[in-house]
Amino acid sequence: MDKRTLDKIRQVPVTDVAEHLGITLYGMGKENKRCRCIFHDDRHPSMHLNTKRNIFKCFACGKGGDVITLVMQQKGCDFQEACRWLTQEFCVVPPLTENENHPTEPASFLAPKLVAQSLSTKSVFCQSLVSKSILTEKQMLMAASRYRLGISRDGGVVFWQIDCMQHVRDGKIMFYKSDCHRDHSRVPTWVSYRLKRSGVLQPLWEPCHCLFGLHLLKPETDGTWPVVAVVESEKTAVICSALFPQYVWVSTGGMSSLTPELLAPLRCCRVVLFPDTDLERTTFRQWSLIADRASVGFRYHIYVSPLLEEKASTAQKERKIDIADFMFENGFMSSPI
Ligand SMILES: [Zn+2]
Incomplete structure (x- = not known):
């Protein structure tokens, strides 16, 4: 594994990694969190996680390291395996090298x-x-x-x-x-x-x-991932992206196009699905089933928004409106998430 990829892996937020490994974190401070030391039996949280330097260190035994060390210790695996796990779980994308910018x-x-x-x-x-x-x-x-x-x-x-x-x-x-x-x-x-x-x-x-709009998915400068809203039509994604630019809006291109495989690239993100509505809740039910199946291996459970099922009128359901239609017809302009 080259140095640039390793650097990227080392940038995965240490608190995210700890939480993903099932470690309970204490401390409300933004920069510093604590947990029980992973190297020994620790009654008080002696291990400090420094989010700024993205490292951890135990103040009782003195042991510490970076996110790779954390994974190796906690999972009992070697360096390579820890890197592989971090890459997969946190969607670490290797940086482009000079000639990869123009690949054949x-x-x-x-x-x-x-x-x-x-x-x-x-x-x-x-x-x-x-x-x-x-x-x-x-x-x-x-x-x-x-x-x-x-x-x-x-x-x-x-x-x-x-x-x-x-x-x-x-x-x-x-x-x-x-x-x-x-x-x-x-x-x-x-x-x-x-x-x-x-x-x-x-x-x-x-x-x-793939999902329309997937190219917009990238981690923020602080390493966190954006909230992704999934809708059916490209038009809705385009419109909602202008109204609510704080989320990444992607579209499946059709009600029946939604599959767990299509959602797989979103596994690091909080994902909200906005199915079109209908009188029988057909799409809502179908997308909920797919969300459950797709959530396996995701960092967060995929949420299916019941907003239209709860708020759209019978006439609107008959017309099978979507979230953008609802926003305009009801003058509802606060964030749907
Ligand atoms: Zn310790």
């Missing part, structure tokens, strides 16, 4: 230049967000840049699926009308499908889809 794209990813060439806010989708007063011009521009929204040759909006490693998995092309509702006379399609048809991609090329 593996067959399963699309060329980043496709995204760059497509960038535009001229699609009917982007324009109608503003003309229908859903977002201000500035909010729309920021949202378009955040999600790298593109335009297809035939005027559709391109919702790129870019993963947390910034690999372009695919792009979904959708068509909207000037009232910002879907143009159902035009069938949505995939960029990969069009590239295959035009011979740019091999017929056997298989896309590996």
